[in-house]
Amino acid sequence: MKDEELLSDYVDGRLAAGARAALEARLAAQPALARRARVLKAMKSALSGSAPAMPADLKAELKRRARARAPRRGSSWLEDLRSALSAPWAYGAGAAAFAAAALTVVLLHHPSGTAPEARFSPAPAAAFNDPAAAEGLKSLWRADNGGDGDEG
């Protein structure tokens, strides 16, 4: 397991006791690794401790964006995020980018403080709608050469 994955599982409290003890020993010996762990903890705290629970639509949007930006073999959005944060210098930038992305999504979904339901509510249903007409009319047209000539 890579250090990033170890750190992430450590911060999330998912490491087994043995693995956790081994990692804590390394953290004590390696200041750089300890700094990465502190940044990761701070991010987790900022995003889960002080902030409200992530709305389902925000989570879905973040996942969609992460997938769109990383068309690699079946990696999850969280793995992509971890990968992006793997370089020490990237922690700050990555956290800022993550926070900015989250803020953007939140702002988009909560314009001027309005409830998310207001933004996501479906457009008013059409009082009149005739999709058969639209489809039927569309089928009449063909590609044209744009020419302006008489028929022989």
Next chain:
Amino acid sequence: MKAELAVLLLLGAVPALARSRAPKHLPDADAALATITSFPAQPCAARGRVQFFRPGLKPKGLGTTVYTLPDGRLRREVRDKGPRKPAAQVIVDDGGTQSVYLAKASLLWSGAVAREPSARTLSRLKSIYTVAVSTGGHVAKLATWRLNFFAPGGPLRRSFWVDRKTGLLLKTETYRYDGTLSRRERLVKLEIPAQVDPALFARAAPSGTAARPLIPPDPPVAGIAARFPRWAPLGFLPLEARARDGGALIAYGDGEARFTVFEGPAGASSGLDERLGREVRLPDGMTARLLPAGDGAALVRRTGAGLLVVSGDLADEELARVAESLEEAR
């Protein structure tokens, strides 16, 4: 052999003879305009083409066959698989009722559409455009005059080609504000007189086909009665009506071109720069502004009662006629 040669020479001479008989002096604009709404004095059959040009996309087109009778009855068929195949769309207009049939979907629309007096059509054109006449070359092998319709002091918006001898309208082009071609409708082969079966004008669809209203009942939208226009250019059907920005938005289309009618409260935003364009007084006495709107054009009319915006891929006088037909709906 000599006989064949003589026939060929004769055939070749016919267009030249026809040209030689056509008037050679430019008519004044009023004289050229006077006949464009008239139907041929004898039964007529013609093949035509409608082309639509969207910026950045390949042109689209459809082939038409048009039949007319001197009393103004009209039948237009759209065929997408050659002249021997059944028509994909049939429109029949008897001067009082218009029917539109889409064969593949077996759908029929029908409703009362009153024919407009020629004087009103001409009055609208004159109130909106400055007209100039030039020579127009040949359309369907007929020598034509070209009537150019300009926004006063502005760009060319529309051109009509009329037969020099009969004054029949043979071709139209509509232009965007940037000068590019938006739509062309032309006859490519004309037969006058033609053998035209009057039964062609009896109905557009097989008997027994249930008809939807061509002008749907005005639906309640956003607390107001959205009004469908009482007139739309040939081939356009109502597609949608929904609430928008405190008003009602109605959309029409012909498969490629599209236009919308928005009616909202006084003070509502049109979303357009209304300082652009020009003010016109329409035949119904009301004033409105004609201006660019995206790739198309718009008519904006503000009154104390509310805002009306008709916009889309229509010519200026078509926008105006749609707007006027809404007043008729009151």
